Amino acid sequence: MPPRALEAVRIESNEDPADFEAKNVHEIYDAIASHFSSTRYKPWPIIAKFLSDLPTGWVGFDSGTGNGKYLPLPADRPGAIWTIGMDRSRNLLDIARRAGEGKVVREVVWGNVLDNPWRPNAFDYAISIATIHHLATHERRKLAVQRLIQAVSADHGRVLIYVWAIEQDELSKRKVSVEDDPEANEKGKDVMVPWVLSKTLAKPSPETSQPEVYNRYYHMFAKGELAALASDAAKDLGLSVGSRESCSSTPGVEIVQEGWERSNYYVELRRWSK
Amino acid sequence: MVRLITHNLLGCHVKNCNANNFPLEFKNARVELVEAEFNPDFLRNFLPKIEWKALVDTARQLGDTSLPVEQPEMVDDDFLKALHHVLLEVHVEEGAMVCPNCKHEYPISNGIPNMVRSYSFEGYNTDPLTIPTKLLAEHEIA
Secondary structure, three states: OOOOEOOOOOOOOOOHHHHHHHHHHHHHHHHHHHHHHHHHOOHHHHHHHHHHHHOOOOOOEEEEOOOOOOOOOOOOOOOOOOOEEEOHHHHHHHOOOOOOOOOOOOOOOOOOOOOOOOOOOOEOOEEEEOOHOOOOOOHHHHHHHHHHHEEOOOOEEEEEEEEEEEEOOOOOOEEEOOOOOOOOHHEEEEEEEEOOEEEEOOOOOOOOOOOOEEEEEEEOOOOOOOHHHHHHHHHHOOOOOOOOOOOOOOOOOEEEEEEEEEEEEEEEEEEEOO | OHHHHHOEEEOOOOOOOOOOOOOOOOEEEEEEEEOOOOHHHHHHHHHOOOOOOHHHHHHHOOOOOOOOOOOOOOOOOHHHHHHHHHHHHHHEEEEEEEEEOOOOOOEEEOEEEEEEHHHHHOOOOOHHHHHHHHHHHOOEEE
16 A cells, blocks of 8 residues: 555644644544554564663653553563553553553553643653654643653653654655645644544444544654754753753753654653753 | 552642642542562662652551651661552552642542643643743742
């Protein structure tokens, strides 16, 4: 099947972005939860490595945990670190509770990534995988990054963020057209991504027949956009951006890696103080 | 399964509720005890990051008095086993968590706490540009 061009979407200025996300993201995940979860089982290598490199005794949270597939990691040292999952979809959380092998129950919290329900700087690390691209404005995406930065230790906190990229690779089922949208290569592009619900996994609904296709809102990130967003988010919190050695004012955040992997952009941040 | 490890990390995040908002107090808690794998290395390294008084007080409210009021100087296996049980084996399945300051209730259903605060109802999102500054004033970065 050739990749399918995604439909562009424009969020009207009079539209409440929270309502827009409720309708075009949260409700959709609640409806497609079990089918969605069945397609998300393989951890991305860079994320698995990030978790596997963390010291024993570290505690973190996964903002937008979905079906919780990262909660049981690292596979070779189960229980060495403790990741708490948070998601806005209650139906996905019921799945995330049982993520991984055996009868182990995971810790999950029902919350919005813009919420700040944590004791400040309580965590050693935070991950947010394929989540921030569901927020409908630049300011809200920035706030979501700030939530991650605020939740981790000012001395050693680590943050890993993944979002979908405009640049989809040859294995992707999707493509983002930018020819008619010159700004997209700089600012990213707002699109609707269809989800075709498998009938067998759909939640039975006796009264109404379930629609087959659900459209989820995504902001597809442009090259460099995620690192710039993270850097702005940190600066707005009054933090220096750069390495501990290179910055004169403390505390700060360093971007330790960024890149593109299989249709996603990622960035890893580390907090430091001196 | 709000375990006490999670409870020790959560705080109230109602708008303008910035003091005395930790720890949340359990209300009508239905507790289940579920065995978990004992990992002493995890506990030893996590220990310095625990808000100890909050953990001990909350455990006592739930009827578990196995932890000392002060962290012991000697961390032995008996202590780690008691800590393991309190942190990781006590699950609050139903009930609520109540903020000691503003009394907001966060309900717990089927082991999942509802920490969702809707920005629509908080009046934050009428102008998205105002979100960060407003919230920053409330939660200064330590």
